[in-house]
Amino acid sequence: MNQLRAQANGRPVLGIPEATVARLPVYLRALTGLGETGMRTVSSEQLAAAAGVNSAKLRKDLSYLGSYGTRGVGYDVEYLRYQIAREIGVNQDWAVVIIGIGNLGQALSNYGGFRSRGFRIVALIDGDRSRVGEMHGDLPIHHIEKLDELVAEHACSIGVIATPGDAAQEVADRLVAAGVTSILNFAPAVLAVPDGVDVRKVDLSIELQILAYHEQRKRAPGEEVQA
């Protein structure tokens, strides 16, 4: 899928390229940082530098939102932040369920930064009955058999999978059956899901490999990487 549908007043208006959609959270984070320093307006060059992209690309991306800035003044930081947040959907409050409360699931459940970005972790779920009732922050672990009930109770549309890879498909199937339509998958597994369900895969080792690739090219020719 190359084009995502943008919504304005609930109506689909134009296609936003997926690469642009992927950069919107980066702009949002940069704008939040600039806003916190007290900056009221920002030029496309300043925002591009803060976001780590080139300014022509930034202007093109923002034009998809109908945001062109004011010549000689730039963009209103707060308004642009609001526009991007609305486009991404983070002006809403999204209920999130995490499945698999091991090392990673616990770290995610203890991270306080999701809430300020519009994501509320509402339930922690694990397949190990001996973990039921264990508290992380102010949430207890529930057994996976309670998944349907919890998803319905909290109107969860987003599920995070942090189970081992061999359990991930089964967990995804259960999430979909419970009504979850977006899955963030940390497990090393390729998930099959029906149309209408979005899956994003997070793989930190791929990110590290990309860094290693660039690191290798910074070295002088002939310089060996120590194993």
Ligand SMILES: NC(=O)c1ccc[n+]([C@@H]2O[C@H](COP(=O)([O-])OP(=O)(O)OC[C@H]3O[C@@H](n4cnc5c(N)ncnc54)[C@H](O)[C@@H]3O)[C@@H](O)[C@H]2O)c1
């Ligand atoms: N994507 C990344 O960058 C990245 C980084 C770290 C870990 N991981 C992956 O995240 C996953 C979790 O890693 P971890 O170190 O937290 O593992 P862990 O073994 O500490 O935790 C896994 C948890 O999943 C639970 N579980 C197992 N099967 C289940 C099922 N069918 N239903 C519900 N819960 C179930 C276990 O009881 C356990 O609590 C692994 O797949 C790991 O490879 C990915």
